[in-house]
Amino acid sequence: MHALLLAALALAAIPAASAAYILGAEAALARLPTRPRRALRPWVWLAPALAFVAVFLVYPTVDTIVLSLRDATGAAWVGLANYAYAFQSREALVALRNTLLWLGLFTGLVVAGGLGIAAMVERVRYDAAVRGIVFLPMALSFTAAGVIWKFVYEFRPAGAPQIGLLNAVLAALVHGFEPRAWLVGAPWNTLFLIVVGVWIWTGFAAVVFAAALKAVPAEIVEAARVDGAGEWRVFWQITLPVIGPTTAAVATAMVITALKVFDVVYVMTSGNFDTDVLATRMYHALFVDQHLGRAAALAVILLAATVPVMAANLRRLRGDEAAR
Amino acid sequence: MTRALRRGPVHAALWLIGAAWLAPVVGLFVSSLRPAQDVAASGWWTVLRHPALTLVNYRDVLTAQGLGASFFNSMVIAVPATTIPLLIAAYAAYAFAWMEFPGRRALFALVVMLLVVPVQTTLVPVLRLFTATGLTGTFPALWLAHTGYGLPLAVFLLRSFIGGLPADVLDAAAIDGADAVQTFFRVVLPLSVPAVASLAIFQFLWVWNDLLVALSYLGGRPSVAPLTVTIAGLMSSLGGGWHLLTAAAFVSMVLPLAVFFTLQRYFVRGLIAGAVKD
Numbered sequence: 001m002h003a004l005l006l007a008a009l010a011l012a013a014i015p016a017a018s019a020a021y022i023l024g025a026e027a028a029l030a031r032l033p034t035r036p037r038r039a040l041r042p043w044v045w046l047a048p049a050l051a052f053v054a055v056f057l058v059y060p061t062v063d064t065i066v067l068s069l070r071d072a073t074g075a076a077w078v079g080l081a082n083y084a085y086a087f088q089s090r091e092a093l094v095a096l097r098n099t100l101l102w103l104g105l106f107t108g109l110v111v112a113g114g115l116g117i118a119a120m121v122e123r124v125r126y127d128a129a130v131r132g133i134v135f136l137p138m139a140l141s142f143t144a145a146g147v148i149w150k151f152v153y154e155f156r157p158a159g160a161p162q163i164g165l166l167n168a169v170l171a172a173l174v175h176g177f178e179p180r181a182w183l184v185g186a187p188w189n190t191l192f193l194i195v196v197g198v199w200i201w202t203g204f205a206a207v208v209f210a211a212a213l214k215a216v217p218a219e220i221v222e223a224a225r226v227d228g229a230g231e232w233r234v235f236w237q238i239t240l241p242v243i244g245p246t247t248a249a250v251a252t253a254m255v256i257t258a259l260k261v262f263d264v265v266y267v268m269t270s271g272n273f274d275t276d277v278l279a280t281r282m283y284h285a286l287f288v289d290q291h292l293g294r295a296a297a298l299a300v301i302l303l304a305a306t307v308p309v310m311a312a313n314l315r316r317l318r319g320d321e322a323a324r
Numbered sequence: 325m326t327r328a329l330r331r332g333p334v335h336a337a338l339w340l341i342g343a344a345w346l347a348p349v350v351g352l353f354v355s356s357l358r359p360a361q362d363v364a365a366s367g368w369w370t371v372l373r374h375p376a377l378t379l380v381n382y383r384d385v386l387t388a389q390g391l392g393a394s395f396f397n398s399m400v401i402a403v404p405a406t407t408i409p410l411l412i413a414a415y416a417a418y419a420f421a422w423m424e425f426p427g428r429r430a431l432f433a434l435v436v437m438l439l440v441v442p443v444q445t446t447l448v449p450v451l452r453l454f455t456a457t458g459l460t461g462t463f464p465a466l467w468l469a470h471t472g473y474g475l476p477l478a479v480f481l482l483r484s485f486i487g488g489l490p491a492d493v494l495d496a497a498a499i500d501g502a503d504a505v506q507t508f509f510r511v512v513l514p515l516s517v518p519a520v521a522s523l524a525i526f527q528f529l530w531v532w533n534d535l536l537v538a539l540s541y542l543g544g545r546p547s548v549a550p551l552t553v554t555i556a557g558l559m560s561s562l563g564g565g566w567h568l569l570t571a572a573a574f575v576s577m578v579l580p581l582a583v584f585f586t587l588q589r590y591f592v593r594g595l596i597a598g599a600v601k602d
Contacts, residue, residue, distance in 0.1 A: 006400050006463065007399075007400060009404075010399075010400050010403045010404045010463075011403060014404050014407060014408055014467075015407050015411060018407075018408065018411040018412065019411075019509075022415060022505060022508075023505060026503065026504060026505045030503075039425075041419075041423060041504060042419045042423040042424070042425035042428075043425070045415045045416060045418055045419035045423070045504075046415070046416050046419045046420075046431075048412040048415065048416075049412050049413060049415065049416035049475055049479060050416070050431075052409075052412065052468075052471050052472045052475055053434075053435070053438060053472060053475055053476065055453075055472065056446060056450060056468070056469060056471070056472020056473065057438050057441055057446060057472055057473070057476070058434075058438070059449065060445065060446035060447075060448075060449035060450050060453075061441060061445050061446060063448070063449035064445050064446065064447075064448055064449055067448055067449070074452075117338075117341060120334050120337060120338055121338065123331060123334055124331070124334065124335065124338060126338075129342075130338050130341070130342055132588075133342050133345050133346055134341065134342075134345050135592065136345070136349070136581075136584060137345070137349075139529065139577075139580035139581060139583065139584040139591070140533070140577055140580055140581075141532070141533030141534075141535065141551075141552050141576060141577075141580070142533065142535065143533070143535050143551075143552040143555050143556055143573075143576065144533075144555070144573045144574075144576050144577050146556075146559070147352070147555065147559065147569050147570065147572070147573035148348045148349060148351075148352045148573060149348060150559070151348075151351065151352060151355065151566055151569070151570065152348050152351065154564075154566070161365065161366055161367065162367060163363070163364070163365075163366065163367050163368070163566070164367075165347060165348065165351055165367070165369075168367050168369070199345065199348070203345075204596065207592060207596065208596060256440050256442075259442060260442045260443065260444065262444075262535070262536050263535045263536065263552075263556075266535065266536075266539075266556065267535070267555075267556050267559055268559075270560065278444075279442075279444055279536075282444055282447070283536070283539075283540075286447065286448060286451075286540075287540075292448055295447070295448055296448050298444075299442070299444045299445045299447065299448070300445070302442045302444050302445065303441065303442060303445045306440045306441065306442060309440050310436075310437045310439075310440055313436050313437070313439060313440070314433055314436055314437065317432075317433060317436050321429070
């Protein structure tokens with residue numbers, strides 16, 4: 001393709017076309033009498049967004065549910081056979097187990113780590129620097145993070161100079177330490193992949209929690225301290241109730257992130273050594289096994305896991321609307 | 325005990341955390357500048373003992389390993405995949421916020437539900453759609469897909485921002501005889517710049533850092549592959565070539581890091597808002 005032509009198209013033509021659409025449509029509306037014009041106008045403004053959402057989200061979601069009940073090529077009904085595969089085959093069960101590990105450990109570590117860091121930076125003067133450093137990985141792709149951490153986990157047999165940071169640090173600290181291939185032995189290797197996710201996301205949680213902690217009333221904390229309450233008591237009885245909603249929001253965001261995790265596993269182990277998660281197993285089913293039905297069934301399981309979050313978001317929306 | 329002494333553990337913990345978070349990135353950067361034989365033979369932390377540095381790894385990855393072309397591809401993918409959804413979302417958000425129509429609440433509830441739908445749920449049907457229309461392996465396929473995936477969040481956040489603009493300002497425009505288009509481009513959009521900027525940064529980085537969507541819809545064609553796809557490929561083909569892998573990863577990080585350091589405030593705000601989707 002012609003590179004310059006593409007770049008011009010990308011930069012100028014597309015915004016111009018979007019603006020031309022709305023100008024053209026409004027010009028057409030202007031010729032209509034007042035009442036149909038008023039009735040049609042919202043749909044003119046909504047139409048492009050609704051069209052994209054219908055084609056790329058709504059229709060595919062419905063079609064995936066249908067395909068999950070059909071065979072490898074989508075040609076014939078197979079009932080629940082693909083779900084039987086998802087809950088009975090060894091490889092899918094490993095992926096399910098690992099996704100559960102991600103859900104529990106990744107979410108727990110990010111929430112606890114973020115809250116801990118936020119509580120500690122409150123007490124020092126270089127808080128902005130720490131928050132900045134911990135937040136930095138959020139800018140990077142999981143692919144780059146995968147390269148960074150695979151290098152940290154690099155393994156050389158005992159006796160050879162270790163070029164991976166983790167083995168070198170442990171060899172320096174622990175007497176008689178045997179270097180390990182961290183990404184090979186299941187189920188611990190999944191834990192080392194989760195560490196990469198935690199490295200990326202903890203900064204996000206720390207920044208959100210740091211903002212929430214500012215809302216904890218200082219006078220009440222002081223009064224409690226004067227009355228002899230210790231740090232833990234202050235945390236459980238004053239701080240936690242104030243930041244409860246924030247904690248729920250962060251945990252929810254991390255649950256969704258954990259469900260969809262793909263890049264870290266794909267880049268660092270390609271799902272080998274029993275590190276597959278649902279998303280990488282689904283990718284494997286789609287592009288390697290070329291089994292549309294199984295890929296769709298695994299996707300539906302992911303979708304089903306997001307339904308409680310959808311319901312909670314809708315409840316919150318209804319609350320907001322009522323408060324307006 | 326004095327206050328400073330009691331805080332000793334806090335300082336120690338924070339310094340340790342800071343070191344643990346930075347060391348992997350520093351190691352990557354240092355290694356990308358070391359000659360191949362040094363990277364393979366000794367840890368990057370020994371660089372001060374053999375301080376030989378070179379740019380040859382960067383020359384190799386940008387030309388021989390095709391990362392220069394991938395950088396261009398990432399750009400061509402990410403810019404329209406940011407501008408299209410933002411403009412379209414702003415139109416829709418304006419309608420949701422300031423126009424009356426039947427089904428408004430139900431449609432917005434649909435947008436909220438779609439916020440958390442995993443990309444994986446759409447992969448198979450969208451892939452079949454692109455194959456049927458011949459779009460697999462082209463940039464427009466990614467522009468369209470990322471627009472679809474980015475829209476719910478953009479509509480959701482822009483509606484709450486645009487809905488929060490003061491009604492007086494919009495009424496004043498109407499009294500001055502402004503029609504919907506004029507009100508939108510002269511009043512609503514300029515006032516929404518902070519929200520649009522944060523969203524733009526979020527969407528741009530999301531697309532720039534995306535691996536799954538590009539991997540799935542580009543059909544493995546190296547000529548159109550963005551940085552993430554090329555680097556994921558190098559991970560399996562280069563094996564232990566850490567001098568090249570580290571340089572390649574750093575090339576992919578240059579732009580996000582520049583955004584991080586120059587636009588930090590928008591960046592943090594955008595990512596925090598965006599996390600309801602992730």
